[in-house]
Amino acid sequence: MPFTRLRQFLASRGGAVSFQDFMTAALYDPAQGYYTRRIKTVGRGGDFATSATLGPWLGKAVAGWLRTLGPPRHVIEVGPGNGLLAAAVLQELGWWTRRKTCLWLVEKSPVLQAQQRERLGKYRCVKWADSVGDALRAAGGIAAIYSNELVDAFPVLLAEWRDGRWQEVWVELTGEGRLAETLRPLPEQVSSVALTQTWNPAEGQRVEVPWSYHEWLGEWSAFAEAVTMLTIDYGGSFPELYARRPAGSLRGYLRHERKQGVSLYENMGSQDLTADVCFDDLEAWGQSLGWCTLSQSSQGEFLQRFAPANQSREAEYLQRDDGAGGAFRVLVQRQGHG
Numbered sequence: 001m002p003f004t005r006l007r008q009f010l011a012s013r014g015g016a017v018s019f020q021d022f023m024t025a026a027l028y029d030p031a032q033g034y035y036t037r038r039i040k041t042v043g044r045g046g047d048f049a050t051s052a053t054l055g056p057w058l059g060k061a062v063a064g065w066l067r068t069l070g071p072p073r074h075v076i077e078v079g080p081g082n083g084l085l086a087a088a089v090l091q092e093l094g095w096w097t098r099r100k101t102c103l104w105l106v107e108k109s110p111v112l113q114a115q116q117r118e119r120l121g122k123y124r125c126v127k128w129a130d131s132v133g134d135a136l137r138a139a140g141g142i143a144a145i146y147s148n149e150l151v152d153a154f155p156v157l158l159a160e161w162r163d164g165r166w167q168e169v170w171v172e173l174t175g176e177g178r179l180a181e182t183l184r185p186l187p188e189q190v191s192s193v194a195l196t197q198t199w200n201p202a203e204g205q206r207v208e209v210p211w212s213y214h215e216w217l218g219e220w221s222a223f224a225e226a227v228t229m230l231t232i233d234y235g236g237s238f239p240e241l242y243a244r245r246p247a248g249s250l251r252g253y254l255r256h257e258r259k260q261g262v263s264l265y266e267n268m269g270s271q272d273l274t275a276d277v278c279f280d281d282l283e284a285w286g287q288s289l290g291w292c293t294l295s296q297s298s299q300g301e302f303l304q305r306f307a308p309a310n311q312s313r314e315a316e317y318l319q320r321d322d323g324a325g326g327a328f329r330v331l332v333q334r335q336g337h338g
Helices: 004-012 019-028 034-038 057-067 084-099 110-120 132-138 211-221 261-265 279-288 299-306 313-319
Strands: 016-018 074-078 102-106 126-129 142-148 157-162 165-173 179-185 206-209 226-236 251-254 257-259 272-274 292-298 328-336
Touching: 004 016, 004 019, 004 165, 004 179, 016 019, 019 034, 019 157, 019 165, 019 211, 019 272, 034 110, 057 084, 057 142, 057 226, 057 299, 074 084, 074 132, 084 102, 084 110, 102 110, 102 132, 110 126, 126 132, 132 142, 132 211, 211 279, 226 279, 251 261, 257 261, 279 292, 279 328, 292 299, 299 328
Parallel strands: 074 102, 074 142, 102 126, 142 226
Antiparallel strands: 016 165, 157 165, 157 206, 165 179, 226 328, 251 257, 251 272, 292 328
């Protein structure tokens, strides 16, 4: 029977869950989640590649950015994947700076953490933490935080414009045992520029809101005495993010094959699920928690500023406006007195 894993999950949850809860289980279920158990590697041989897997160029730029901060005694990378970005950052910083720096890695996936330990075990300055809050407490609340393709890995609330209002998409088993998407009222606490700004969405327009990221940020922001945070991810600003995209940006990846529509439900726990990031939301949510925005730029501009001497085909792609340089945004925010 198709969708067997999804049917079993829905049956265990009373027959219906929000799309966000489905995505949470599909990615992070301890026994069968994609990131916790199914992912094998990141890069050309995995289900997807990141800018960090295409060479050391992004790591060189992150190291260049860290130098402008001091660099701090404590640095935290959240969601370090297979460890390639951290390795490039450490290599670029050099041995003298590594002697004075502690790099904390925060990773949920046991599979990826094992790869990180194998790749980075030789660096005595590298430590692992179960959460950003744990790492910040160890750092006395003073640190630089960076991430690459982290926000897009957070489960999203999926909203649809129907009958003149935004409603939340749920997944359920009907009385006949069929799978169906249904609509329910949005949770009152959820905010997003796409849900609150005045625009004219077509009937059936969908948007994704990674509200779980907002909740995660709020969990540890109180520990930030003086923190500067660099966030790199694919996405853009509203309303351009949803121009000519009536189904939104939600998609899956399985062995580099893109999945959309009903195929998002076919391989629960065996494929990545992701959506473009609305950077207007990241700025607004940060400000609501006391963060101030220092800058926002394209990845191309970031690389040109902090790693301008790179000359290779991969580095060119990472900088080009019609490549990753334009598809990815870089946001710098600050919390506290630092």
